[in-house]
Amino acid sequence: GAVVSQHPSRVICKSGTSVKIECRSLDFQATTMFWYRQFPKQSLMLMATSNEGSKATYEQGVEKDKFLINHASLTLSTLTVTSAHPEDSSFYICSARSEANTGELFFGEGSRLTVL
Amino acid sequence: GNSVTQMEGPVTLSEEAFLTINCTYTATGYPSLFWYVQYPGEGLQLLLKATKADDKGSNKGFEATYRKETTSFHLEKGSVQVSDSAVYFCALSVYTGNQFYFGTGTSLTVIP
Numbered sequence: 067g068a069v070v071s072q073h074p075s076r077v078i079c080k081s082g083t084s085v086k087i088e089c090r091s092l093d094f095q096a097t098t099m100f101w102y103r104q105f106p107k108q109s110l111m112l113m114a115t116s117n118e119g120s121k122a123t124y125e126q127g128v129e130k131d132k133f134l135i136n137h138a139s140l141t142l143s144t145l146t147v148t149s150a151h152p153e154d155s156s157f158y159i160c161s162a163r164s165e166a167n168t169g170e171l172f173f174g175e176g177s178r179l180t181v182l
Numbered sequence: 183g184n185s186v187t188q189m190e191g192p193v194t195l196s197e198e199a200f201l202t203i204n205c206t207y208t209a210t211g212y213p214s215l216f217w218y219v220q221y222p223g224e225g226l227q228l229l230l231k232a233t234k235a236d237d238k239g240s241n242k243g244f245e246a247t248y249r250k251e252t253t254s255f256h257l258e259k260g261s262v263q264v265s266d267s268a269v270y271f272c273a274l275s276v277y278t279g280n281q282f283y284f285g286t287g288t289s290l291t292v293i294p
Contacts, residue, residue, distance in 0.1 A: 072225070100282070109271065109286040110226075159225050161282075170216070171275070171282055176225040 069093055070162050072174030079150055080182055087145045087177045089160030095140035096162035100171070101133075104157040116143040150181040184209045188272045188285030195262055195292050203257040203288045205246075205272035213274040215239075215248050215255040220269045220287070229257075229270070262292045 069092040079085050089099055097118045102110040114135050115123040122135035132154075134146040143162075147154055160174045189204040207213065214233045218226040230239030235250035244259045255272060272285040 109284050112282075161226075170214075170228060170231060171273075172228070173218070173226040176223075178223075 070096075070160065070172045070174045072160055072177055074177060075175055076178045076180075078180045078182065081151055082149055084146055084148045085150055085179060087147075087158055087160075087179075089143045089145070089162070089174050091141045091162045091172075094162075096143075097140060099137060099143040099160055099162045101135060101143075101145050102159045102161065104159060104176075110159060113145075118143075147179065150179070152181045155179055155181045184213070184274060184276055184281070184283045186272050186274055186283050186285040188288055190286070190288070191269075192289040192291060195290070197264055197292055197294050198261045199292075201257070201259040201262045201266075201290070203270055203272075203290070205255045205257065205285060207253050207255065207272075207274050207283075209253075209274055209276060211276050213276050215246070216273040216275065216282075217244070217246055217255070217257050218271040218273060218284075220271065222268070226271065262290070264292045264294055266290060267292045 071090045071092055073088045077085055099116040101113045103113050104110050112125050113128045116135045116137040118137045118140050124130045137143040157176050157178050159176045161171045185208050187206050216231045217229040219229045220226045230241040232239040232248035235248050238247045246255050246257045269287045269289045271287045273282050275282050
C-alpha cells in the first residue's frame with residue numbers, strides 16, 4: 067500500500083529555536099497533505115491542510131506564523147515550528163490522501179517534539 | 183455536520199476475550215468509514231474500512247459493518263491477543279469535503 071514517511075521521528079530542541087518536520091509520500095503523488103497534532107491520550111487535532119503549490123489552510127485557533135507549512139512538491143510537505151516553546155511539545159502526525167484508494171488517508175509515523 | 187462518537191476507554195480485556203468498540207457517526211452525504219489503530223509511539227495505521235452501507239470491513243480478525251440505519255460502525259474481534267493492545271480510532275471521510283473526522287480514540291489493553 068501507499069507509504070508516507072515522516073522525519074525526524076524524535077527531536078529535542080531548546081526553547082526559542084525552530085524545528086522542521088518533513089512528510090513525504092513515497093510511492094504516490096499527494097496534492098493534499100494534512101498535519102495533525104496529538105496530545106497525550108487524546109485524539110488527533112487537525113492543524114492545517116497543505117496544498118501543493120498554494121498556501122496552507124489552517125484550522126481555527128492554529129497560528130499560521132507559528133506553524134509554517136510548505137508543500138513545494140507533490141511528494142513533500144514540511145511543517146516548521148518557529149520559536150518553539152515547551153507548550154509546543156507534542157506528537158505531530160502528517161497524512162496524505164491517496165486518490166487511487168477511495169479517499170483513504172495514509173499516515174506518517176509521527177514526530178515527537180520535545181522543547182526544553 | 184459531520185462527527186464521530188466513540189466509546190470511551192480505557193478497555194482492559196483478558197487474552198482471548200471478545201472485543202466490541204462502539205462507534206456511531208453523523209454525516210452529511212455518504213461517508214466512508216474507517217478504523218485506524220495506533221500502537222505505542224507510532225503513527226496511525228489503517229485497520230479496515232467500508233465505503234458504503236452494509237459493507238463489512240475486515241482485517242487481522244477485526245470486523246466492522248457499515249450500518250446506515252443505526253449510523254454505526256462498531257469494531258469487533260472474537261478473540262483478542264496481547265499484541266492487539268493499542269489505541270483504536272473510528273473515522274469518517276466525506277470525500278467531496280476532503281476532510282476526515284476522528285473519534286476520540288479507545289485505548290485497549292489485553293492482559294495475558
